[in-house]
Amino acid sequence: MRDKNNPIGVFDSGIGGLTVVKQLIRFLPNENIVYFGDTARVPYGTKSTSTIEKFSVENALFLLRFKVKCIVVACNTSSSIALPLLKDSFKVPVIGVIEPGAREALSATRKSKIGIIGTKATILSKAYEIQLRRLVKAEFLEKQKGLKIVSQSCPLFVPLAEEGWLNDLVTKEVAKRYLDIFKHKNIDTLILGCTHYPLLKNVISSVLGSDVRLVDSAKQCAIEAQRVLYAEGLLNNDKRKGNIEFFVSDEPQKFAASGKKFLGTNINCIKRSSDV
Amino acid sequence: MRDKNNPIGVFDSGIGGLTVVKQLIRFLPNENIVYFGDTARVPYGTKSTSTIEKFSVENALFLLRFKVKCIVVACNTSSSIALPLLKDSFKVPVIGVIEPGAREALSATRKSKIGIIGTKATILSKAYEIQLRRLVKAEFLEKQKGLKIVSQSCPLFVPLAEEGWLNDLVTKEVAKRYLDIFKHKNIDTLILGCTHYPLLKNVISSVLGSDVRLVDSAKQCAIEAQRVLYAEGLLNNDKRKGNIEFFVSDEPQKFAASGKKFLGTNINCIKRSSDV
Numbered sequence: 155m156r157d158k159n160n161p162i163g164v165f166d167s168g169i170g171g172l173t174v175v176k177q178l179i180r181f182l183p184n185e186n187i188v189y190f191g192d193t194a195r196v197p198y199g200t201k202s203t204s205t206i207e208k209f210s211v212e213n214a215l216f217l218l219r220f221k222v223k224c225i226v227v228a229c230n231t232s233s234s235i236a237l238p239l240l241k242d243s244f245k246v247p248v249i250g251v252i253e254p255g256a257r258e259a260l261s262a263t264r265k266s267k268i269g270i271i272g273t274k275a276t277i278l279s280k281a282y283e284i285q286l287r288r289l290v291k292a293e294f295l296e297k298q299k300g301l302k303i304v305s306q307s308c309p310l311f312v313p314l315a316e317e318g319w320l321n322d323l324v325t326k327e328v329a330k331r332y333l334d335i336f337k338h339k340n341i342d343t344l345i346l347g348c349t350h351y352p353l354l355k356n357v358i359s360s361v362l363g364s365d366v367r368l369v370d371s372a373k374q375c376a377i378e379a380q381r382v383l384y385a386e387g388l389l390n391n392d393k394r395k396g397n398i399e400f401f402v403s404d405e406p407q408k409f410a411a412s413g414k415k416f417l418g419t420n421i422n423c424i425k426r427s428s429d430v
Numbered sequence: 431m432r433d434k435n436n437p438i439g440v441f442d443s444g445i446g447g448l449t450v451v452k453q454l455i456r457f458l459p460n461e462n463i464v465y466f467g468d469t470a471r472v473p474y475g476t477k478s479t480s481t482i483e484k485f486s487v488e489n490a491l492f493l494l495r496f497k498v499k500c501i502v503v504a505c506n507t508s509s510s511i512a513l514p515l516l517k518d519s520f521k522v523p524v525i526g527v528i529e530p531g532a533r534e535a536l537s538a539t540r541k542s543k544i545g546i547i548g549t550k551a552t553i554l555s556k557a558y559e560i561q562l563r564r565l566v567k568a569e570f571l572e573k574q575k576g577l578k579i580v581s582q583s584c585p586l587f588v589p590l591a592e593e594g595w596l597n598d599l600v601t602k603e604v605a606k607r608y609l610d611i612f613k614h615k616n617i618d619t620l621i622l623g624c625t626h627y628p629l630l631k632n633v634i635s636s637v638l639g640s641d642v643r644l645v646d647s648a649k650q651c652a653i654e655a656q657r658v659l660y661a662e663g664l665l666n667n668d669k670r671k672g673n674i675e676f677f678v679s680d681e682p683q684k685f686a687a688s689g690k691k692f693l694g695t696n697i698n699c700i701k702r703s704s705d706v
Contacts, residue, residue: 194481195471200592202681205470208704313589316476324607327600405478428484 156223156246158390161186161399162379163222163246165213168196169409170349171228172416174251175398177376178226182383185396188220190427194403197312198231199273199348206275210236214244216401216427223388224249226379230347230371231273234281247382254374255345256285262367263343269336269366270305272347277307282345304339308332308351315350316412321357329354329361336362346370353415400424432499432522434666437462437675438655439498439522441489444472445685446625447504448692450527451674453652454502458659461672464496466703470679473588474507475549475624482551486512490520492677492703499664500525502655506623506647507549510557523658530654531621531647532561538643539619545612545642546581548623553583558623580615584608584627591626592688597633605630605637612638622646629691676700 162182164175168191175189190213192198198206210232214225224247227233227240233250240248259268270282283303290301310328319325336344344366346352352370359368383389390396402409406424413421438458440451444467451465466489468474474482486508490501500523503509503516509526516524535544546558559579566577586604595601612620620642622628628646635644659665666672678685682700689697 194477194485201470202684205680209470309593310586310589313586317585324600324603327603331600404481408478 156388157221158223158388159186159392160221160223161188161397162224162226162383163188163190163214163217163220164226164228165190165192165210165217165232166228166349167191167198167209167231168193169412169416172413173349173352173370173372174226174228174375176417177372178379179396179398181376181380182390183395184392185390187396187398188217188222189398189400190216191400191402191409193409197273198229199275199312200309201275203235203275203279206231206235207239210240211243214240214248218244218246220399222246224379224382226375227251228349228375230349231275234272234276234279247386249375249379249382251371251375252281252285253289254378255347255369255371256282256289258371258374259343259345259369260286260289262369265340265342266300267302267339267341267343268304269339269341269344270303270347271308271311271332271344271351272305273312274307274309276347277305280305282347302339302341304336304341306332306335311354312348312350315353320353325354325357326360329357333358333361336366341366343367343369349416401427403427432664433497434499434664435462435668436497436499437464437673438500438502438659439464439466439490439493439496440502440504441466441468441486441493441508442504442625443467443474443485443507444469445688445692448689449625449628449646449648450502450504450651452693453648454655455672455674457652457656458666459671460666460668462666463672463674464493464498465674465676466492467676467678467685469685473549474505475551475588476585477551479511479551479555482507482511483515486516487519490516490524494520494522496675498522500655500658502651503527504625504651506625507551510548510552510555523662525651525655525658527647527651528557528561529565530650531623531645532558532565534647534650535619535621535645536562536565538645541616541618542576543578543615543617543619544580545615545617545620546579546623547584547587547608547620547627548581549588550583550585552623553581556581558621578615578617580612580617582608582611587630588624588626591629596629601630601633602636605633609634609637612642617642619643619645625692677703679703
């Protein structure tokens with residue numbers, strides 16, 4: 155039985171999904187949230203389709219034990235690969251970050267030239283590309299004709315962000331190589347298709363120029379969750395501030411320390427799940 | 431029952447342990463080998479002690495199903511963290527890469543000044559440092575007095591090696607930062623405390639100079655396995671070339687492609703284990 159008071163479940167391969175939690179708190183402050191970060195098996199972006207699907211299903215099953223009323227897949231890689239399987243498998247609504255990100259990019263672009271960066275798995279899946287073309291066909295007909303999409307995987311961006319080299323000459327040199335493909339394509343909008351990439355916004359903008367709009371999915375994903383819960387009559391009417399529980403598969407201490415960067419506030423109570 | 435004809439079990443967090451397999455084939459060509467690479471949960475070097483121990487025990491249990499007569503822990507991180515637990519838990523001999531690497535470094539150094547590079551978990555564990563001091567105390571008394579050890583974790587080296595940027599200006603710049611600490615310490619020997627690092631030998635040597643000897647544990651680890659099996663009366667007397675089976679936890683195709691770099695030959699039959 156799904157109930158309005160049940161929590162929203164959110165999972166990510168690790169820590170980056172906290173950017174989505176931040177936006178959920180902003181748009182749905184009264185909702186309870188259970189977050190699961192698979193920090194023991196992170197990263198997902200270098201793994202195969204079948205492994206990403208397996209991990210994603212296990213994460214969803216973990217959240218379902220808390221009787222979550224919907225599942226938000228905050229991880230771009232999981233959203234790109236496993237969303238169809240999750241939607242087919244589970245009764246609760248499953249919300250990913252791809253459609254919200256694609257929607258945001260389409261409303262941002264003026265020249266209908268959109269770039270996408272992400273993990274290897276995300277880029278190989280072509281999930282953003284498929285979603286952009288689907289949305290254009292369904293809703294943005296006037297932009298359909300000239301839509302150009304260019305994709306590039308950036309495997310070193312996550313390790314560089316985790317090393318903390320955010321405004322760094324090495325990171326800028328790496329960004330120059332990865333992003334070179336976009337300079338000649340005249341894009342005006344770039345989808346940051348991985349929750350770590352907003353940490354590198356400064357470097358990315360310094361390479362591409364400030365006129366290229368950088369889009370991340372977190373805000374639109376929270377708005378989509380709000381829309382879905384409203385449509386299903388599942389919005390929490392409680393006037394109190396929602397409660398948030400954090401679970402991780404590796405040790406909680408490290409998550410607490412780096413989590414602050416993504417969530418913007420301290421994270422106090424983090425529990426370890428040894429089940430996943 | 432352990433039998434001479436039973437295979438040697440080898441595990442690694444992923445692919446790097448194939449460098450150890452290569453040396454095992456060289457020194458023990460008649461032995462059968464079962465290799466397990468935990469490619470679904472790689473890397474280990476950024477994870478916590480308890481997670482590395484859990485994964486290492488699971489990997490060992492997987493190998494024991496093949497009635498392996500000994501277990502070689504080819505992964506530096508697992509060897510640094512989980513070797514005591516594995517040795518305490520299982521009856522078969524367990525051989526790591528730390529003691530062999532430390533031994534090699536001590537016989538290579540002339541000035542008794544040794545550097546160590548590795549993953550965060552390996553460096554934090556101080557496993558090489560403890561082993562070097564233990565060996566000096568037990569066997570190399572004449573070098574004891576002046577032994578100086580300097581350690582540095584290099585988190586970006588594995589992603590750079592996996593990106594294939596082996597002889598690259600970015601990699602050289604990263605190496606300059608990480609290795610700067612050694613330049614002022616006058617080391618003459620550097621332990622490459624991660625199975626990926628030998629791929630970056632050129633860059634590392636170009637930064638530190640060719641007079642710094644680079645030591646990896648693979649060869650000494652194979653010699654140690656030979657010694658242990660001989661002492662236990664478990665060397666395979668078969669005159670035929672040994673059989674090697676490869677198992678991985680993620681999809682086998684990618685392992686086959688990159689494995690060649692580490693093993694030096696093609697890898698044909700790789701099976702997937704979905705149990706770990």
